Amino acid sequence: MTVAGGVIGARVSRAEDVRLLTGRAVFIDDLRPPGVLEAAILRSPHPHARIVRLDTTAAAAHPGVFAVVTGADVKSLVRRPQPLIWRLAPGGPETVAYPLAVDKVLYTGHGLAAVAAVDRATAEDALELIDVEYEPLPAVTTLEQALAPDAPRLHEDWPDNVAGRAVVAQGDVEAAFAGADVVLRETFRFARQWGASLETRGVVATWDPFTSHLDAWVNTQSPHLIRELFAEVLGLSVDKVRVRVPDIGGGFGSKSGFYGDQVVAAVLSRVSGRPVKFLEDRRESFVATVHAREQRIDVEVAARTDGTITGLRGTVHGVLGANFSTVGLSPCWTTAAIMTGPYAIPAVELDVVGVVTNKPPYGAYRGYGLPKANFVHEHVVEALARHLGLDPHEVRRRNFVTEFPYQSPVFVYDSGRYAECLDLCRDAVRRAGWADRVARARAEGAHMGIGYAFHNEVSAFAPSRIVNMSGLDHSGFDEAAVRIDSSGRVTVHTGQTSMGQGIHTALAQVAAHALDVPLDHVTVVSGDTDSAPYTGYGTAASRAAAVGGAAVLNAATRLRAKVLRIAAHVFEASPDDLEISDGVVSVKGVPGRSVTLAAIGDAAYRRPHGVLPDDEEPTLHEREVYDPVNVATAFGCTAVLASVDVETGAVELLGYLIAHDCGTMINPMIVEGQLQGGAAQAIGGALYERLAYDASGEALTRSFAEYLLPTAGVVPPFGINHMETPADHIPGGFKGAGEAGVIGGGAAIAHAVEDALAEFGVRITSLPITPPDLLAAIRAGAER
Amino acid sequence: MKITVTVNGQTSTADCEPRRTLADFLRHDLGLTGVHVGCEHGACGSCTVLLDGATARSCCVLAVQADGSEITTVEGLATTSLSPLQESFRRHHALQCGFCTPGMLAVATELLRDNPSPTEAEIRTAISGNLCRCTGYHNIVTAIAAARDQGDSPNADTPPQPPEA
Numbered sequence: 001m002t003v004a005g006g007v008i009g010a011r012v013s014r015a016e017d018v019r020l021l022t023g024r025a026v027f028i029d030d031l032r033p034p035g036v037l038e039a040a041i042l043r044s045p046h047p048h049a050r051i052v053r054l055d056t057t058a059a060a061a062h063p064g065v066f067a068v069v070t071g072a073d074v075k076s077l078v079r080r081p082q083p084l085i086w087r088l089a090p091g092g093p094e095t096v097a098y099p100l101a102v103d104k105v106l107y108t109g110h111g112l113a114a115v116a117a118v119d120r121a122t123a124e125d126a127l128e129l130i131d132v133e134y135e136p137l138p139a140v141t142t143l144e145q146a147l148a149p150d151a152p153r154l155h156e157d158w159p160d161n162v163a164g165r166a167v168v169a170q171g172d173v174e175a176a177f178a179g180a181d182v183v184l185r186e187t188f189r190f191a192r193q194w195g196a197s198l199e200t201r202g203v204v205a206t207w208d209p210f211t212s213h214l215d216a217w218v219n220t221q222s223p224h225l226i227r228e229l230f231a232e233v234l235g236l237s238v239d240k241v242r243v244r245v246p247d248i249g250g251g252f253g254s255k256s257g258f259y260g261d262q263v264v265a266a267v268l269s270r271v272s273g274r275p276v277k278f279l280e281d282r283r284e285s286f287v288a289t290v291h292a293r294e295q296r297i298d299v300e301v302a303a304r305t306d307g308t309i310t311g312l313r314g315t316v317h318g319v320l321g322a323n324f325s326t327v328g329l330s331p332c333w334t335t336a337a338i339m340t341g342p343y344a345i346p347a348v349e350l351d352v353v354g355v356v357t358n359k360p361p362y363g364a365y366r367g368y369g370l371p372k373a374n375f376v377h378e379h380v381v382e383a384l385a386r387h388l389g390l391d392p393h394e395v396r397r398r399n400f401v402t403e404f405p406y407q408s409p410v411f412v413y414d415s416g417r418y419a420e421c422l423d424l425c426r427d428a429v430r431r432a433g434w435a436d437r438v439a440r441a442r443a444e445g446a447h448m449g450i451g452y453a454f455h456n457e458v459s460a461f462a463p464s465r466i467v468n469m470s471g472l473d474h475s476g477f478d479e480a481a482v483r484i485d486s487s488g489r490v491t492v493h494t495g496q497t498s499m500g501q502g503i504h505t506a507l508a509q510v511a512a513h514a515l516d517v518p519l520d521h522v523t524v525v526s527g528d529t530d531s532a533p534y535t536g537y538g539t540a541a542s543r544a545a546a547v548g549g550a551a552v553l554n555a556a557t558r559l560r561a562k563v564l565r566i567a568a569h570v571f572e573a574s575p576d577d578l579e580i581s582d583g584v585v586s587v588k589g590v591p592g593r594s595v596t597l598a599a600i601g602d603a604a605y606r607r608p609h610g611v612l613p614d615d616e617e618p619t620l621h622e623r624e625v626y627d628p629v630n631v632a633t634a635f636g637c638t639a640v641l642a643s644v645d646v647e648t649g650a651v652e653l654l655g656y657l658i659a660h661d662c663g664t665m666i667n668p669m670i671v672e673g674q675l676q677g678g679a680a681q682a683i684g685g686a687l688y689e690r691l692a693y694d695a696s697g698e699a700l701t702r703s704f705a706e707y708l709l710p711t712a713g714v715v716p717p718f719g720i721n722h723m724e725t726p727a728d729h730i731p732g733g734f735k736g737a738g739e740a741g742v743i744g745g746g747a748a749i750a751h752a753v754e755d756a757l758a759e760f761g762v763r764i765t766s767l768p769i770t771p772p773d774l775l776a777a778i779r780a781g782a783e784r
Numbered sequence: 785m786k787i788t789v790t791v792n793g794q795t796s797t798a799d800c801e802p803r804r805t806l807a808d809f810l811r812h813d814l815g816l817t818g819v820h821v822g823c824e825h826g827a828c829g830s831c832t833v834l835l836d837g838a839t840a841r842s843c844c845v846l847a848v849q850a851d852g853s854e855i856t857t858v859e860g861l862a863t864t865s866l867s868p869l870q871e872s873f874r875r876h877h878a879l880q881c882g883f884c885t886p887g888m889l890a891v892a893t894e895l896l897r898d899n900p901s902p903t904e905a906e907i908r909t910a911i912s913g914n915l916c917r918c919t920g921y922h923n924i925v926t927a928i929a930a931a932r933d934q935g936d937s938p939n940a941d942t943p944p945q946p947p948e949a
Contacts, residue, residue: 017874020882021866023818023858027883030817121803198822198830198883198917249820249883250917282823500881500918669877673919677880680920704827704915712921713912741920 007513008732011669014505015524016498025247028202028219029279036204037066037116039268039278040123041261042130043287044105044112047139047358047697048152051103051112051132058129059115064122067272068130070113071100074267079235082260082323085225085473086330088166088352093158095356097323099260099267105134106154106322107358108699109287111261116268116276139358139697143296143319146355154322154356163320163354164329168336170409171347176311180302184383189766190372192294192319192691193684194286195365196709199249201289202279205265209273214241214266219248221256221497222538225474227529229258229326234266245527248499252681253364254289255499256540257326261288286702290363291691294319295332295372299339301380302347307388307395309380311347312340316372318354318362325363329354330471332362334369337410337470341377342418342456342635343399348409358697364540366681367742370457378453378747379765382754396422396454405630410470411458413633415725417661422454424721425637425659432655432719434641441643448643448654449755453747459662459736460632460727461541475536476543477627480551482511482559484620486605488583488598490515490522492556495535496548498526501738502670503544509666510549510732514556515563516580517597533623542736545666546632550731555624562620566600569613632727632735636660638679638744642752646760649775651687651753653716658744661723663735668722671737676718678741684710685742686749687768757781787851791816792860800847806840807831809847810857818858818886822915829914832887833857839894858886861893869893869931878927880918887914892928900935902928 019025056068075098082097101112113130117123138152145151146161154161177183204217214234220226223243230241248255261278269276280288299314316339318332329352336350381399385392400418401408429435434450441448461467462476481493492511498504504524512519526532535548564575567585571578571593579588586594603611604620612618641655658675665671688708692700701707726733750764753774760781762774788797791814798813810816810833819842822830826844833842834856861867866874869892879885888911895902895910902910907928908921916924 013874014877016882017879018866020879020885021858021870021873021889022862023816023886025882026817027820029811029821032812196917197881198828198915199820199881200822248881249822250881252917282825500879500883502880673877673880673923676920676922677918678920681917703825704823705825709915709917711912711915712908712925715921717925718920718922 007509007519008664008666010509010667012505012509012519012667014502015508016502016504027199027247027249028204028217031204031217031246033204033206033275036275036277037118037272038120038123039114039116039265039276040120040127041111041264042113042127043284044101044108044110046105046134046136047108047141048137049105049134050137051101051105052135053131053133054113055131056113058131059126062126062129064118065115065126066274067116067268068113068126069267069271071098071102074099074264075102077267077270078233078263080233083229083232083258083326084324084328086327086471087473088164088329088333088471092164095155095323099263107287107360108697109284109360114264114268116272141357141359141693141697143317143355146357154358161356163356166333166352168350168352168409169348173311173313173347173349176347177302180310181305182303182387183300184380184387185300186379186383186765188297188376190293190295191768192291192359193365193689194289194291194691195252195254196707197250197252197254200280200282200285201255201259202277203262203265204275204277205269206275207266207269209270212236212240216242216262216266217244217246218262219255220245221251221499221540223497223527223529224495224534225538226258226262230266233263243529245497248497251499252366253368253540256538257290257363283702286707287360287699290325290361291321291359292331292362292365293372293685294362295335297372297376299376301384303384305388307384307390307398309343309345309384309399312345313349315351315353318352320354320356321359321361322356323361325361327363331364331369335372338370338458339373339376340408341374342401342454343377344401344406345399359693366678366739368541368739370739370743371682371685371746374453374455374743375747375750375767382751393422411631413456414630414727414729416456416633416635417723417725418454418635421635421659421661421723422637424723425452425639425657428657428659428719428721429639432657434655437641446643447646447756448641449752449758451640451642451748451751451753451755452637453744453751454637455744456633456635457542457740457743458631459542459634460546460628460730462543462547463628463630464536466631477536477625478547478551479533479535479623479625480548480555481533481621481623482552482555484559484563484597484601486601488596488601490517492522492524492552493533494524494526494548494552495533496526496544497539499539501544501674502667503539503548506545506666506670507548507552510552511556514553515560517583521583542738546730546734546736547626547628549666549734550628551624551626553731554626555622559620559622563597563600566603566612566616567595570595570611628730630729632663632730634662634735634737634740636740636744638748640748640752642749642756644753644756644774646778649771649778651769651774653683653714653749656716657719659721659723660740661725662737662740663726664724664733665722666734672720674737675720675741678739679718679745680710680715682742682745683715683749685767686746690768785848787848789850789853789855791855792857802846802848804847805843806845806847806850807842810842816857816859820883820886822883829887829891830884832890832914834890834894839890858889861889868934869896872927872931872934876923876927876930878919878923884914884916888916888924896932896935900932902932904929
């Protein structure tokens, strides 16, 4: 089913905005239940150390302190270690991590004790009174250190620091390489980065000792998942846990996992008998929230002289933290699973190797493995073109998947028009006059260049069968309920989470479209597991608009049919002869024969006699559980205009154009916002962001003075061109758009820098591209 | 210590610890939770308020330093209908999660008061001390520019346009 015209596709302003613009939103730190205590966590100053002694006596005696717990205390109050929900292979190694460290601390910032006090300042004062004796141990923070034969082992019952292996394979790789005209090899390195939402993570937990019921406010993207995992860890049935979600100040994946500090808050509430709030301060957020991106990828590509890629093989090393996050090694597996990108590469064999290091856990961040895969396949295309003397766009075209559905090594791509999207982007570059601008700049001695990257994206990561087969120990379906009340107004209930991406507005548009009611007659409600419909996994993986939208569309479409049946009874007409416009049902072609949705609602709830057909159930309510048969592949092309100061190695971005296709767009303005925001994160990842560690394993990056987020001064204006290739298998034809902007940016920026520095032969194989690294590459090129 | 401040036109006197930041004082003692604390060290700008008419990072000001001053927070920018600047932010999708928005509005308010016709470059410079992790800034710049243009001709009411591509 596809939709066209009407409210779906309209650039409407968001329902969320007014509260946010006026200071009326309620974020996690704005919640202050009566009697609430504030928690602080004692964090290890060492990257790796045995806890020899831990004495909390003085802290517990400090005025204003209500509870102090150690790692051992918390362990004794939970039923199991922190859960892992994504296993690539059954029986693989798993870290055993409790919410706080018990015997050993495994990274700088690893929590080992916690205090709840009248306020955060008092709790922090008490932390200083905790007496800890550490026995420092040697630490490993790089992949090479962790894999060295004599490397210190993080988990003493493991034979080494390898945290898991997986293989992504398709076709006959040996034959492809044996028959290749050309084989290219490259190694890529990606630094540690993270979501860094402006609001840190927090929880307000209230334990009821009389009913053993946990009521938790959490700024999470995954309220149902968090409820399930709270129940598992605390040994409760699911009905004993309520998770509520306030306004969220950005998520980007880093608020999707289940964190130990959430359990710590619950335990502190249980011990103290009071509600307990834990909110990361900014400094600790750099070690308490999951990191991402850090990988080393070695690949070989086999090709023919005409540019046809016949084989791809290599290894993806995920440089994990000391303990698994909720999703384990899966972001690194995803890199391998989508390494072929938009290209039909018949033979693939990629090993995925996860390695633990003395750093915080590795988890989700927007893009989830895809930006690295994109960087690799786009580098391969450009390198092959250079090697063979071909136009890189011709190499792209020669290898594009053109027939759908297409079975890639893991996922089936449902639809796409890649060559048209590439043309759309190139046309935009032509219209912008970039080639002339580059020529003029170069004539004046400046170093300016243009770079491209084409991406495709497995969005709507939802089909429960597929996500279970991929190792995810959770469903991915979405449930929605749509109601019309007695005044004819519509409420959409969803399990999806609003975290700034505009999902309430998007779902309201879908319902308003399906019901033909004014948009402002629709309210979307979410964020309370006691009442919200169930969503598998959570709001992540570019799934909310596609899967949540489809669920709402189906429910609203059925509800429309019920409205028409009731109206048909009133008019003694056939439902087929009726239409709804702006919330009024009328007989087609008969002016004056109309009834409002308010009147239908009144009959459905309050005064059914004489209006509601005898065989029609009172109320106006439809529920839908939507579990798609397949994922939906979105795609796009990014072009970047950049200049490089060869004296300093600084890169300046001058233009940024995106051609993009996410199927039917519910609200193009919101899609553009997602692409622009994602692109800014790609810029940060390509040029500025790195979580740095020194040789001893000390975390060096603990504030926004050291971890540089891109500012308005360095992010260029964006230009966006849309195409719409609907997903035929998803009601509405929607595909996901939340992650797209971040995927292709790194490669496009790298290629623009390479183009600007063509005379030096600079090749970019690692991110971020920092001025010192780039300057060294320029100087090395100048000496050649 | 006892301090007296006038916030959004309302004068309050309160006791506060010398170590209390103005941000915490506004949020926790006066209930003005539109002041958002994103970094606690003056890097992100989310907590920016107008302090005696000039923007200030309330996380880097102690409440006792603000004694006797006049403060405007995001709650003071509008009472029952959005200001033209807020309306422009809404029309141009200049906010996503909204966490940075109060700070952005404070900076843009100061900019348009002091320089009613800023260029796009001047707008970018003005907001370059405020981090936004969601929008990529494009629509924030567009919204401030549109509010500027509306200030030039109060009847201007052009619908938002897709970005130039």
